[in-house]
């Protein structure tokens with residue numbers, strides 16, 4: 250073992266960077282392949298204790314006195330990471346909005362990481378700044394085709410975008426701001442209210458899985474003060490989409506602001522056959538959207554779009570070393586007001602590469618194929634007398650469970666599949682019962698893989714049904 254591997258200290262950038270990177274990339278790719286070979290299913294078998302034990306054995310000392318060298322460390326840890334991964338590219342890894350990233354976008358990440366532009370000042374990211382603006386303008390115009398001056402900020406995801414949306418609402422409407430949302434709203438909205446020192450949101454029940462405009466109207470009448478209504482386009486539990494146009498009219502009639510969390514469904518805008526599902530999205534003052542969901546980007550690739558770019562003014566923040574006025578007057582872009590972060594990754598780069606490579610039509614095809622797969626899965630469940638379907642999917646989320654079984658059995662079944670490493674399914678409460686949740690995001694999933702997924706649920710289900718016969722709950 251070398252006392253010091255000079256390769257471990259080589260830099261990724263500069264004219265010599267690519268030559269240092271190429272053999273390391275080969276090592277990483279070989280290790281990814283080896284790790285995937287060692288893992289027979291969508292995730293490692295054995296559950297947390299077993300997986301942690303194996304990882305610790307493989308990783309050994311992560312801070313040795315003498316380094317083990319670039320290739321050894323990269324190979325060892327990449328193999329261990331891949332072997333122990335929940336791999337969203339596996340057709341049976343369908344629990345969450347956990348996307349299988351496009352190879353193209355992952356390659357773009359490598360290029361961006363090598364250059365490491367930081368989007369907090371122009372002098373750290375000249376071309377990346379220009380591209381960031383171009384992509385932001387493009388996406389903002391997709392969401393707000395009718396608005397003269399839309400804008401978009403890149404975020405770490407909808408959690409940060411929701412936080413920013415609430416912050417902007419507070420800055421525009423004052424600290425007495427009230428928030429009205431549905432029970433199906435993502436938890437990050439209540440958390441953002443807490444972080445911002447706002448009153449906890451008024452949460453309206455959503456028995457039909459969507460926010461009822463009449464209930465919002467009644468609530469706004471009762472509140473009669475500065476309010477932000479939060480709508481959701483693509484709920485986490487069922488993928489339902491709120492009636493966006495009606496909610497916009499209701500909010501407007503009461504002088505309330507509207508934020509739509511379209512983390513999941515927002516990109517349907519690009520798919521001609523499905524775009525009608527998000528009609529009315531553009532009425533919201535702010536919209537959250539994640540391209541690390543139905544956009545197939547490695548995390549993070551979130552945006553917060555605003556109808557009117559002047560809405561972002563409260564985020565301006567002068568600092569002497571990054572956006573001093575004489576620099577700004579001389580034409581250096583002021584970027585600090587475009588994020589709550591300082592150092593900021595060029596997440597727009599992989600998005601730009603993806604949009605350019607696939608085009609509108611290519612992305613629409615992927616989105617439509619994934620939604621079609623969800624409908625096929627729902628058909629298979631519908632046709633099976635041993636399985637219950639919660640409802641037809643709106644997006645790519647399908648809730649189902651074995652017929653005549655208990656919530657406890659559903660929960661156990663999910664954990665068994667996880668522990669055995671056979672399938673990663675989510676869980677969701679809906680209609681007073683617990684369901685298995687398949688959130689399909691793999692655009693290449695086949696009908697056979699969907700049938701296999703159901704087989705995994707059916708096999709133990711039929712067995713345990715016999716045991717629990719006569720004791721179905723709720």
Ligand SMILES: *Cc1c(COP(=O)(O)O)cnc(C)c1O
Nearest residue numbers: 406407408409435510512513539
């Ligand atoms: C995924 C999601 C979030 C959280 O977004 P992150 O990207 O994980 O921060 C919030 N709201 C909805 C509707 C989501 O689907």
